[in-house]
Amino acid sequence: MRLNLFDGGVMIYAYTRAQALDDGRLIDVTDLACDAGFKVPVALTAKVWADCVVWDQAREVAPQDETGRLWDLLAMAHLAARGRPHSGRLTFSVLRIGSGRLRPSRVTLALVIGPGDRGEPVITIMQPDED
Template identity: 55%
Template sequence: MTTHETFGPTIASYTRAQALDDGALVDVTQMAQDARFRVPVALTRAAWAEAVAWDDDRPEPQDESGRLWDVLYLAGHAASRTAGSNRVTFKVLRVPNENRGHDWNQPEPIELALHIGPGDNAEPVITIMLPNES
């Protein structure tokens, strides 16, 4: 019995390629390879905004490539703890991009989740996201 026979016709589908094309996912595979990832890696737009994005008008020296490297480095350590699971959470210290009033220059922890699963052609891919995303 086929999936179509069991569940009926597909109503809608949204591929990883479409998510990358429309910006819902940010492809970070090139830097991830430098961090020793061997499969494609992307961040959700929300994870990028919280952990990587940086407003260049802020006075303190930060840059997105350095912030991304921190995320990927810690994600690599988290990936080594996924034995038997396809998802693991990890924390990154980052200075929030927005001014939060008191101690606006101080790093704060943010929790992220690393998920390894099938891409559009059943190949392994990694997505880094906020814990409440799927």
């Protein structure tokens, strides 16, 4: 007889992906991700968004924009995922220019594919220490 930890248990609280999207902990980037080749919904954590995408052109010295930065991140993520199609979690690197800088530096991110709120496949791109 197999025992299940949750047999007879009562769920106290569940924090859903939809709630994380609503409160800004996740940012939905599915539209551009589809253009980059992804077939399932994709979201970035707020930390990844702030570190790798956000760009205030009026304050920064390097000429970039958020759409281009997001495209670069998604293109590298898609390339990494294509190279390891049967992995539920992988890490990849992207070069990005940090705030106030002119030269790019490498940042490592994690791509995790797992079940969404209804069991559907979804991708979350996060910093490696966020899960």
